[in-house]
Amino acid sequence: MTSTFFSAQSDASAVNDLRAWSEEQLIAAAKTGRQAPFGELCKRHMKQVFYVTRRIIRNREDAEDAAQECFLNAFVHLKDFDGRSQFATWLNRIAINAALMKLRKNRRAREVPIDEPNSSSEPVAQREFPYDAPDPEESCSLRERKQIVVSAISGLRPRARNVVELIHLQEHSIRETAQILGISTAAVKTRMFHAKIALLRMPLLQSVGSCNCARQAE
Secondary structure (H helix, E strand, O other): OHHHOOOOOOOHHHHHHHOOOOHHHHHHHHOOOOHHHHHHHHHHHHHHHHHHHHHHOOOHHHHHHHHHHHHHHHHHOHHHOOOOOOHHHHHHHHHHHHHHHHHHHHHHHHOOOOOOOOOOOOOHHHOOOOOOOOOHHHHHHHHHHHHHHHHHHHOOOHHHHHHHHHHHHOOOOHHHHHHHHOOOHHHHHHHHHHHHHHHHHOHHHHOOOHHHHHHHOO
16 A cells, blocks of 8 residues: 555665654655655655545545555645645645545446436437537547657656556556566556656656646556
């Protein structure tokens, strides 16, 4: 679960000293993009974050996913933390939003299944569904953005790239991906977490809007 975050730190020389750092020092260092200080912040707050998401989401696995999303969002938006509130309070708000978003996604996935029995006399084939297909110009733009995302994925490190390709390009589940690569599901989630951060930092994606491209990589 979240205990796997930043398990392999890039700035390993500093890891042994991080436990002695104050929270303010860790935040300042993490704002420069260093993963090891943020990893230490994750370790210090992971129980609290998981407690928040678990209270909102009853399913443990979904709560863990929401906790991961919380830390990802916190890392991406850490520059916006101004210190006017405690870091734990700021993190709690992100955790609550991540948990509520997860619930909304789950609810949408359950709504109006296409094979739901038709309670009316109207045949399913004759039901009207809103036509929301993009126009040709929008389709072209979507194709271009997708090509950029695929190019960005190819620039990831091999371990992260393999996971992203299996899950988002070949549409394997996390469990299937773990079996294919011979690693744990926790390791798959950790690699995806690092891959998302790497993608969000790529100038290639920022040039077309990091939010849109990151959403395609989710």
